[in-house]
Amino acid sequence: MSEIEIQPNSDNPIELTNLKVDGTLDNGATVKMTLVKQSPLTPDTDSVVEDLGGTPNEVAIPSDGHGLVNNDQIYITGMENYNGVQTIKGTQKTLDNAAAVAVHQLEFSVGKSLYELAYTAGSEEPAVGDELEGATSGAKANVAKVVLDSGTWGGGDAAGTFWLESQSGTFQSENLNNNTKSTNDMATISSDSTKHNPEAGDNIKGGTSEATATIEMVDIQTGSFEEDNATGYLWIKNQTGSFSPDEGIRNTTVVSGVDIATASGDSTANQRTDIPCTAHGLSDGDYFAIKGSVNYDNANIEVLGTPDSDHIIIETDYVAETFTGNEILYYPANKLVFELTYTAEQLTGDEEIYVILPNATEISMTHGGADGHYSGTLPDTVK
Numbered sequence: 074m075s076e077i078e079i080q081p082n083s084d085n086p087i088e089l090t091n092l093k094v095d096g097t098l099d100n101g102a103t104v105k106m107t108l109v110k111q112s113p114l115t116p117d118t119d120s121v122v123e124d125l126g127g128t129p130n131e132v133a134i135p136s137d138g139h140g141l142v143n144n145d146q147i148y149i150t151g152m153e154n155y156n157g158v159q160t161i162k163g164t165q166k167t168l169d170n171a172a173a174v175a176v177h178q179l180e181f182s183v184g185k186s187l188y189e190l191a192y193t194a195g196s197e198e199p200a201v202g203d204e205l206e207g208a209t210s211g212a213k214a215n216v217a218k219v220v221l222d223s224g225t226w227g228g229g230d231a232a233g234t235f236w237l238e239s240q241s242g243t244f245q246s247e248n249l250n251n252n253t254k255s256t257n258d259m260a261t262i263s264s265d266s267t268k269h270n271p272e273a274g275d276n277i278k279g280g281t282s283e284a285t286a287t288i289e290m291v292d293i294q295t296g297s298f299e300e301d302n303a304t305g306y307l308w309i310k311n312q313t314g315s316f317s318p319d320e321g322i323r324n325t326t327v328v329s330g331v332d333i334a335t336a337s338g339d340s341t342a343n344q345r346t347d348i349p350c351t352a353h354g355l356s357d358g359d360y361f362a363i364k365g366s367v368n369y370d371n372a373n374i375e376v377l378g379t380p381d382s383d384h385i386i387i388e389t390d391y392v393a394e395t396f397t398g399n400e401i402l403y404y405p406a407n408k409l410v411f412e413l414t415y416t417a418e419q420l421t422g423d424e425e426i427y428v429i430l431p432n433a434t435e436i437s438m439t440h441g442g443a444d445g446h447y448s449g450t451l452p453d454t455v456k
Contacts, residue, residue, distance in 0.1 A: 109427035118422040124415035138373030169349040170398035175391035179340035184303030188266035195231030212242030280321030284314030290380040361404035
């Protein structure tokens, strides 16, 4: 073990420990040094090196939360096929010059589709819950709301919209029968209904609380809206008020006064954050890193949802911040990706992966004349 003295370009010395020079050096010899962070990264034990393919070929070593981005360098020891200096590759983008958005998770059950069916020649108004049936097609649905736009029921020329639920079959140009009231030909339709499921951008309202919000994303866990048994979560933003457990949720963008689901609880406590990044390329369950932000820097962020190709919902609690457009988004955050010909190798836990400090691969240490003594100067970038 030789003692190495490094004098930085400042009045404050930097203490480096456990530096070793192997071999015999003559007076005046120069030692080239590579500086690395003291604590090595930890690869995932009992995993394997992955072949990602591509041209040139890329490989990946699983390592959660490594915190590196493109062109960072690592030094690997303890492996059979991948030792030495490797340069990190991956997908790197910048966040949009836009604000982070607070989103909440509203759990729902009994989610159902609504069907919009225009009618004319109405002669008897159906009640909410009545079952209508196509006289020719045999399609059936239950009335959720009746909208009268013109004419009168008594005059036989009522025209407007039936809002339906629980539709089975396909309506066509035909008369409608009201099975509940045993009334035939109570209105005429010209085509099938139009189905409406809740979607991003729709405004919702609590049937009892009158809390309001805008849907950011619909996350179905079980069932389907078409079967009237969807359960899951509405990711919502711009919330005002608090939704009440067991109240009806109404899609006011489609039609007012009709429940589309039942709230399973208030969403206020389940606050998350929507991050803007155009064409991010991520999917639910992916991991990415953010660098350069004020409040959201993190080496291992899981994607909870992707409302669209330009937004990412993460579990991090919301803090107001408008991004500059210079913040880095990098993935995968749980794998070290670099270019090399693939050779199968099992990780054992004996590997050590060190992060090379930037711009510090060519520091010269010159023998100072005294045995075991070397001196040199650190560049400004690593003071």
